[in-house]
Amino acid sequence: MKVIQVEIMGKSGSRATIFRSGNSVVVNIWHLQENPLVLADSLVIPASSYMRVEAAKLQKQLDEYCGTTGDVDDYLSELLRFAD
Numbered sequence: 001m002k003v004i005q006v007e008i009m010g011k012s013g014s015r016a017t018i019f020r021s022g023n024s025v026v027v028n029i030w031h032l033q034e035n036p037l038v039l040a041d042s043l044v045i046p047a048s049s050y051m052r053v054e055a056a057k058l059q060k061q062l063d064e065y066c067g068t069t070g071d072v073d074d075y076l077s078e079l080l081r082f083a084d
Helices: 052-063 069-080
Strands: 005-009 015-021 024-032 037-046
Touching (some): 005 069, 015 052, 024 052, 037 052, 052 069
Antiparallel strands (some): 005 015, 015 024, 024 037
């Protein structure tokens, strides 16, 4: 089995898609603005990099608060799925 993309929805309806492109993990973050989703940010993370900082950014954008280590770890595990 090979997972090619993951979509995550935050508490406010914001969403992120995570997938691998070449040697990088790509995260597209979409915010809900009066019904349509609007691309708000796109992160391109080298697969060999330290991803905890990027996971914290993703968690904060989707959950709209600065999370605890456990909150960030949930997002980190999804990013690491595409790191190797």
